[in-house]
Amino acid sequence: MKRIAFAVCVVVLVFGVGILTKAQSQSVEQELIKLENEWGEAIVKRDAASIDMLMADEFIAIYDGSVFTKAQYFEFVKSMKEEILSFAMDEWQVRVYGEAGVVMARSTTKTRLAGKETTNQLRFTDIWLKRDGRWKCVAAHNSTIAQK
């Protein structure tokens, strides 16, 4: 009887730890998606301070083969002349490896410039690191999705 009780305890413990780990990982995945959404909203609002909070100092961005430092990325965002009509992200894939996270998704941006509306779809891979309790993006790679 004692052995059965012990075995049950071990099984409960193993399953409990497994469920807890999975729940924590899912919670981090949701947190990273939330940060990606905040980043998207900050770009729409041209809110440099909020973008700055999400990025590490050594942040590097690759946009269709061009490489940008954090400072160059800010210049790029500030120089955008297009009015952003809508911005949405979907097809999320998030991987968490301890204090590192990789977020992959598709973004769809509708913009207007000189009365002309354009829709642009990007596929992105963002790499996040947790530092001093905060997630910061260290690298972002964006590719325009070829339209069929």
Add this chain to the structure above:
Amino acid sequence: MKNISIAVSVIVLVFGATILAQTQTESVEQELIKLVNDWMDAEVKADMAFLDQFIAEDCVITDPVGAVWTKAQFLSGLKSGEGVVISAVLDNMKARVYGDAAVVTGRMTARQTFKGQDISGQYQCTDTLIKKADRWQCVAIHLSSIAQK
């Protein structure tokens, strides 16, 4: 005199530890750049054993037109001969190491075909690597075409 000796010892210790940490990081960076070069060789040779070990099961590969591939899809393309890499040369490589995670960026000049069609070109690459059980594995690969001027 004793105080000066202690101060000098502390300075030597702090500098020594900093130099050691920097040397270790640089050594990992070099290891990762070599590993990524070995990976290119493995693609040219279609060395499936190396690729299978190096690419993590959950790896996501984003190609220059924004299509997403799993490891199985990527390897089956190489294995079947649909995708052939004739040569792949890397330059402008930079590795950033964050403990057991690393980001390697660089430029790849590749001569390759897919289903017999020439898809050679220059690509900007971002590879995310994670150290698992003392071995670096690639968990995300993202490629963009570099526009030719």
